[in-house]
């Protein structure tokens with residue numbers, strides 16, 4: 049690769065998250081070899097590309113720490129519905145929905161462009177594959193991220209067990225014919241999935257100048273066998289990869305523990321297997337109790353909070369303050385484009401700043417703008433295994449930075465930068481995005497790919513695919529009554545906690 053031209057951002061306002069609330073005097077930032085090499089006043093440098101920072105803010109890029117790009121083409125397709133019903137329509141494992149490599153490339157690219165242009169410099173993509181992963185589709189996803197210039201971590205989110213093993217009550221609630229079908233396991237078993245991981249890690253881990261990396265995913269502990277769960281942990285340990293696991297997203301998943309795990313929660317079950325670790329990203333963690341939180345705090349795992357998805361699917365509200373009080377690291381994520389439906393981290397930050405306020409009358413416990421920004425930057429960097437290289441603008445840190453125009457409504461008048469970032473900004477003020485020292489968005493547009501050609505091709509391709517998607521959704525209707533009965537049965541159980549906001553009178 050040709051060496052990147054050094055950048056000098058001059059006279060720019062820097063967002064200070066940890067030092068002071070007060071804006072300090074504008075400074076210069078020198079970027080060389082993908083890193084911030086100096087921060088100061090009047091930095092002299094030659095042979096650099098200069099960026100005029102006047103009337104602009106520079107801050108660490110946002111990190112979308114939990115995401116599934118597999119459904120980037122499905123935004124707006126579904127009404128709100130609970131996860132267990134939603135998943136029927138989100139990813140039916142039908143051969144006819146299998147994407148071509150070009151389709152997988154385009155859909156990944158759509159999300160990547162949307163993220164980059166709104167100031168997201170890094171994403172953790174927990175990719176699921178319909179009906180199963182292949183090297184060609186893994187390569188298409190990796191190539192899209194390599195081409196567009198975002199920092200990305202890719203995992204294979206592939207359940208191994210059958211529907212009746214993953215879900216309580218379904219076996220008895222489904223008709224005999226349906227239950228027989230729901231007892232079938234996916235054809236991709238653990239050895240086949242581990243082969244795909246070999247490909248992912250050997251081809252994509254630390255690819256594209258280190259920007260693209262691998263992670264592992266079990267999807268959720270109840271969706272895999274303990275043997276495969278352990279094998280993934282070994283891979284994660286061997287290569288030092290983040291390990292993604294959805295846990296206690298819904299009340300039904302709490303009921304699962306009562307029914308199938310001898311009363312243990314999925315967090316305790318994972319702990320008992322010895323698999324909670326500081327590499328683990330525990331996704332959602334809504335229906336957790338205090339003993340789960342104690343285990344999570346001890347393990348060093350990070351929680352991925354996805355409040356917009358949790359509202360869209362009616363999953364419940366995560367106990368944010370009880371986690372923070374235990375020192376549990378939190379990162380923020382969009383989750384996916386049919387549970388969002390915009391791939392919008394500003395929306396996620398604002399929702400984080402609002403939703404927890406109705407869970408506790410003690411307003412001292414409500415999230416503050418500074419901690420929300422910290423979760424969206426440094427919290428995500430920790431979850432990704434980037435160490436401290438995010439959330440701070442200092443010498444030696446990764447140059448994953450965004451510049452925002454301050455000459456806009458959101459910041460006029462400028463009263464409090466942190467609160468106005470969380471509550472006023474929508475992402476529309478982001479005009480320059482730098483990832484690993486490379487300018488990947490300039491004047492609001494991606495620099496490395498032909499945006500309008502990609503959008504046009506994606507529109508045509510997904511219009512042609514719409515009948516297959518509609519047919520697949522119709523085919524799922526026959527499962528709905530049994531799944532609905534299962535959901536209703538779980539919803540009516542007493543699990544000793546409530547994470548919904550029910551209005552009793």
Ligand SMILES: [Zn+2]
Pocket residue numbers: 114115116174294331383
């Ligand atoms: Zn998810």
